Amino acid sequence: MFDLDLRSRAPIYEQLTEKIIELIVNGVLKPDEQLPAVRVLAAELTVNPNTIQKAYKELDHRGYIYSLPGKGSFVRPAIPEDHTLRLQSLEHDLKRIIAQMLYLGLSADQIENLVKHLISTNKGGSSHD
Template sequence: MIRLNYRDSKPIYEQIEEAFKKLIISGALKKDERLPSVRALATQLSINPNTIQRAYNELENEGYLYSLKGKGNFVSGLKDNSSEKIEILIGEIAERMKEAEFLGMSFDELVLRVKEAMG
């Protein structure tokens, strides 16, 4: 379910964080579904439990998860934090657009092409 890319320059906790975000946003993990325990994931991925805990903490801070003491981490509903999430997405899209501009595309052309691509 979670695959780490060792050639990626991103730190591992960020990769885990992003993998779970994708699963949550895509609906592969449903609201109130339990995430694998820190222990299980540390064992499965052979990485330090603190790294997993950090990823879970960040996800919780960003509102993707909630944790119940002694029970584990669960997926939160998406609605209450959608505005924040949109901010993040806009940041990411802007980053990509800059790249495309760098490659010589004009802004208008880009918007047009993206519209097409979105169908």
């Protein structure tokens, strides 16, 4: 569920942060659901507890979770981030991907069909409201 890519350039704590955000955002982790304890997740992923703590701290700071000493860390019900900025970033990435695909020889139709396919398969996979 929290699988990591140890060969990635991105640091573990950041991969974990992004992964958990994705799980929250896609509704896999429900509001107020408890996350694995720092030490538990550290053991599960065979990484240092400090690394997990760093990720949780970041998630807390960005508003995705809240932590209660002695109790645990939980998914924050409200999503705080400004979607406009996020959308701009996504659009920028999308633009680059499309440019690459066109260069690699895909036609406009092929790309559009691929997008349609990904949209339809995604709808089945994630439900959040």
